[in-house]
Amino acid sequence: MRRQSAKPKWTELAVGSAIDVPGSARYYKTGDWRSSRPVWNSEHCIRCGVCVIFCPEGCVLFQPDGYPNADLDYCKGCGICLHECPTGCIRMVEEED
Amino acid sequence: MHEVRFHGRGGQGAVTSAELLAQAAIDEGKSAQAFPSFGPERRGAPVMAFARVADRPIRNRTVIQEPTAVLVLDPALPGLVKVDDGLVADGVVILNTSRSADEVRKDFGIVAKLALVDANRIAREVIGRVITNTTMLGALVRAVGLVEASSLEKQFESRFGRLAAKNIQAFQRAQQEVVLVDAV
Amino acid sequence: METRTGMEASIAIAEAVCLCDADIVAAYPITPQTHIVEHLSELVADGKLHANFVPVESEHSAMSVCCGTSAVGARTYTATASQGLALMHEILFIAPALRLPIVMSVANRSLSGPISIWNDHSDVMAERDIGWVQIFAENAQQALDLTIWAFRLAEDRRVSLPVMVNFDGFILSHTIEPVLMPDKETVQAYLPPFEPLLRLDVDAPVSMGPVGIPDIYTETHHVQQVLLTDAYGPIVETLDAFGKHFGREYKPVETYRADDAEVLLLTMGALGETAMEAVDLRRERGQKVGLLRLRLWRPFPFEDLYRAVGRRPVLGVMDRAISYGGPYGPVASEIKAAFYHREQRPRVVEFVAGLGGRDVPISDFDTMFDALFDTLETGRVPEPRLVGLRE
Numbered sequence: 159m160r161r162q163s164a165k166p167k168w169t170e171l172a173v174g175s176a177i178d179v180p181g182s183a184r185y186y187k188t189g190d191w192r193s194s195r196p197v198w199n200s201e202h203c204i205r206c207g208v209c210v211i212f213c214p215e216g217c218v219l220f221q222p223d224g225y226p227n228a229d230l231d232y233c234k235g236c237g238i239c240l241h242e243c244p245t246g247c248i249r250m251v252e253e254e255d
Numbered sequence: 256m257h258e259v260r261f262h263g264r265g266g267q268g269a270v271t272s273a274e275l276l277a278q279a280a281i282d283e284g285k286s287a288q289a290f291p292s293f294g295p296e297r298r299g300a301p302v303m304a305f306a307r308v309a310d311r312p313i314r315n316r317t318v319i320q321e322p323t324a325v326l327v328l329d330p331a332l333p334g335l336v337k338v339d340d341g342l343v344a345d346g347v348v349i350l351n352t353s354r355s356a357d358e359v360r361k362d363f364g365i366v367a368k369l370a371l372v373d374a375n376r377i378a379r380e381v382i383g384r385v386i387t388n389t390t391m392l393g394a395l396v397r398a399v400g401l402v403e404a405s406s407l408e409k410q411f412e413s414r415f416g417r418l419a420a421k422n423i424q425a426f427q428r429a430q431q432e433v434v435l436v437d438a439v
Numbered sequence: 440m441e442t443r444t445g446m447e448a449s450i451a452i453a454e455a456v457c458l459c460d461a462d463i464v465a466a467y468p469i470t471p472q473t474h475i476v477e478h479l480s481e482l483v484a485d486g487k488l489h490a491n492f493v494p495v496e497s498e499h500s501a502m503s504v505c506c507g508t509s510a511v512g513a514r515t516y517t518a519t520a521s522q523g524l525a526l527m528h529e530i531l532f533i534a535p536a537l538r539l540p541i542v543m544s545v546a547n548r549s550l551s552g553p554i555s556i557w558n559d560h561s562d563v564m565a566e567r568d569i570g571w572v573q574i575f576a577e578n579a580q581q582a583l584d585l586t587i588w589a590f591r592l593a594e595d596r597r598v599s600l601p602v603m604v605n606f607d608g609f610i611l612s613h614t615i616e617p618v619l620m621p622d623k624e625t626v627q628a629y630l631p632p633f634e635p636l637l638r639l640d641v642d643a644p645v646s647m648g649p650v651g652i653p654d655i656y657t658e659t660h661h662v663q664q665v666l667l668t669d670a671y672g673p674i675v676e677t678l679d680a681f682g683k684h685f686g687r688e689y690k691p692v693e694t695y696r697a698d699d700a701e702v703l704l705l706t707m708g709a710l711g712e713t714a715m716e717a718v719d720l721r722r723e724r725g726q727k728v729g730l731l732r733l734r735l736w737r738p739f740p741f742e743d744l745y746r747a748v749g750r751r752p753v754l755g756v757m758d759r760a761i762s763y764g765g766p767y768g769p770v771a772s773e774i775k776a777a778f779y780h781r782e783q784r785p786r787v788v789e790f791v792a793g794l795g796g797r798d799v800p801i802s803d804f805d806t807m808f809d810a811l812f813d814t815l816e817t818g819r820v821p822e823p824r825l826v827g828l829r830e
Binding site: 287288 | 443444445471556557558609610613614615616617709710712713715716796798799800801
């Protein structure tokens, strides 16, 4: 199905209802599922990359400053990074705070 | 339309006989059908196969209940199965047997026209094995015609390859040795 | 150039698949379809058919493989029957939804239980609503012809849907009869190379088979309904083209001595041929009986049916399956529904015959014709009848 703002009519569906835009999943911003987000304490972070590897969404990446951080467009706030971090440098912050 | 029922035991080649007859007829430009008694096949168990031969397209797809000819590959079968069941009045029973016509009538109660040949002996002597289906087709060719002997020989060649020669020899001997007996 | 030769419908179908240059054969052997798969594996092993033969471990896998290979643009063939078709059930719906032009032969066979390997139409009737084109052959020649036609229609870019060719198990699959086998050049001139409408391609990626959320599912199903219904035009067109090319005509509904008939009987599949014999015998006795043979089952050929029935007051329908506890004969129920809103509609007399390999002799057709004449005289429609039932 083509990405479009209005819901498509039956005549507007792609052949076989296939998704013909490669990589279109990136338009689906899963970050709005999040109720809390991870915050890194760079003083304790040893930049081991365990959080980068374990992030199920693939949204934790090393930033230009050399430290990992989550892309909040896609981070669902699952907390796996926190669970796996060997130094305990990640904490979850409620979105409402 | 001619309707032939083949009786044999699983593994004796009754289905192959029906197929060879039908394919020979089709090659002559006739219409023909050949089909087994549908279902699982068990070596040694009494089995049937069927063939229809006609000059016009055949559309009837029912089993053959009233054959114009019956061909029996195994000498013991007439004692076990009523091989002339449903045979039309002027039909012929083609038997592989060493019995005389009188013995066949007395032992099996068959009153129809007979075509008798000791196919076991011919097959043993010529082919070296008691596989009688091609031999019995020789008796069939003499008894009912239906197809030219040469058409069947062509089928043997395409189907049996290097074994064809001996089958053709047995087939020809059966044509010579078969005894035709009128109905009582 | 064509060769006249004697062969089983099964072998004729396998040879047709070979003439059509299938790229993939993924099938699991099941009686009475076995000879097709055996012969295809020989053709592949002998190098006569340059296809990948995928010996799957079940029919569920067979249809899954077919979906995958068709999706990458391979000309894909499979065959099954009975329990095998039933085991494919959940995958059968996927193929038309993804517009995959798979061709499948079904050697129609009853469903268990009790266990039965013999012929009727229970298997296909249970798969009525899968969204495939479904057509019936009555003899080995038609089974061969419709297999070639099936690839042409399935791959027609206006259609791009899977096609099921039904042919009766044993009655056709295991019967040797004359067949005119076309040569490869003639088939190739009728069947262009497969140009898929959509395919999995690393250079132009697509995702096939995504989730259909409630917001979109309704629309996708309307598309399937429209596509299969609209396939009717290309079906008639490609059948006509087949007739011009090969000299053998096929129509969605065929008739036999129906023009001046007082009563009509409708059949599907090989027993239509025995029925023609039965019609001829009645005609010899001066009785005006005629035959309709429903060839195309999906999409249902409503207009052809209306034309063929015309103003005839009595129409018998011979089903080969039972819809238990429902409207009895599945075909009869559709015929009745088709006529429900018509001013001019026949009285429909329902028969079920030939279940699980029961022979249907000429005398059974006589029983049916007698019942039709009785309805013609009295206007009374009898309860649906299981012909040949011991009571």
